[in-house]
Amino acid sequence: MKVRKAVIPVAGLGTRFLPATKAIPKEMLTIVDRPTIQYIVEEAVASGIEQVIFVTSAGKSAIENHFDYDFQLDCVLKEKKKIALGEELNNISNLIDLISVRQKKPLGLGHAIWTARHVVGDEPFMVMLGDDLVLSKTPCAKQMLDLFDEVQESIVAVQRVPENQTFQYGIVEGEAIERERTHRVKRMIEKPAPGTTDSDMAIIGRYILMPEIFDLLEKTTPGHGGEIQLTDALQALGKKREMYAYEFNGTRFDAGDKMGYLKAILAYGMIHHKLGAELKAHIKELAANL
Ligand code: UTP
Numbered sequence: 001m002k003v004r005k006a007v008i009p010v011a012g013l014g015t016r017f018l019p020a021t022k023a024i025p026k027e028m029l030t031i032v033d034r035p036t037i038q039y040i041v042e043e044a045v046a047s048g049i050e051q052v053i054f055v056t057s058a059g060k061s062a063i064e065n066h067f068d069y070d071f072q073l074d075c076v077l078k079e080k081k082k083i084a085l086g087e088e089l090n091n092i093s094n095l096i097d098l099i100s101v102r103q104k105k106p107l108g109l110g111h112a113i114w115t116a117r118h119v120v121g122d123e124p125f126m127v128m129l130g131d132d133l134v135l136s137k138t139p140c141a142k143q144m145l146d147l148f149d150e151v152q153e154s155i156v157a158v159q160r161v162p163e164n165q166t167f168q169y170g171i172v173e174g175e176a177i178e179r180e181r182t183h184r185v186k187r188m189i190e191k192p193a194p195g196t197t198d199s200d201m202a203i204i205g206r207y208i209l210m211p212e213i214f215d216l217l218e219k220t221t222p223g224h225g226g227e228i229q230l231t232d233a234l235q236a237l238g239k240k241r242e243m244y245a246y247e248f249n250g251t252r253f254d255a256g257d258k259m260g261y262l263k264a265i266l267a268y269g270m271i272h273h274k275l276g277a278e279l280k281a282h283i284k285e286l287a288a289n290l
Helices: 036-046 061-066 071-079 083-093 109-114 140-151 163-168 213-219 230-240 258-270 276-289
Strands: 005-009 051-056 097-102 125-128 132-135 154-160 170-176 182-190 201-209 243-247 251-254
Touching: 005 036, 005 109, 036 061, 036 125, 036 132, 036 140, 051 061, 071 083, 109 213, 109 230, 125 140, 132 201, 132 258, 140 154, 140 201, 140 243, 154 182, 154 230, 163 201, 170 230, 182 230, 201 230, 201 243, 213 230, 230 243, 251 258, 258 276
Parallel strands: 005 051, 005 125, 051 097, 154 243
Antiparallel strands: 125 201, 132 251, 154 201, 170 182, 170 201, 182 243
């Protein structure tokens, strides 16, 4: 089996980032020179994904527009002889085959993924959260697809978090297997109360899922926060089939959170081929003077 499609849910309300996200989707906030969502779509493309399915909601049309061809703008840029800029914009609209489905109510991440069931069909698929960035040499999605080629089962990307932060994540309990960075999943718990798990492996926003997840999501009742939780359906899937947790190589940023967003801007700015050197020098100067 091959993974060809990536579902990118972008229908969340973004309440952690208000008031910035009142009129602008959090996925459209800029990291250095492009919106967060563009990095994620570019990661999908660089990993060999053939089709992206956005799960959107009211007020998120800026995301679809960003990846659309803008005839008027293209003409204006041509008239003004801004050829390179026009080409850059056209490249964005030609990045990948894009489809949108609408989540009518923000009933949770699990519900958002279930909304894409008809477009995904009966094949394994990738899920990439629209506000989760991973900076890495090999794209995180590609690292997971390489593992999928070997195991042909569902995979969740995980990172180690301090014990006092486990309550903020879906946590995986597992056993290491011989392959580097890979664990067989034993149990998953959504936002565990302190002291209820010894594991520090937190699920982040990259998954490869078998299509059986859709039936399980349909049967999942609202869990933590009154939302249909993906972790609850994953727990059920893990009882039926093997599932793996993969400690990806790279640094993850939760760009839907104010601090995560600031850290992402710094990191992506510091590695930027044109802006990086000056930014690093400026940060040093600021640190010495503030
Ligand atoms: P978050 O947990 O970041 O939730 O969702 P949120 O509602 O977007 O933001 P906050 O917590 O209120 O600040 C994780 C991912 O799942 C999507 C979000 O768009 C984000 O990519 N999501 C979440 C949906 O698509 N639909 C939902 O009902 C909930």
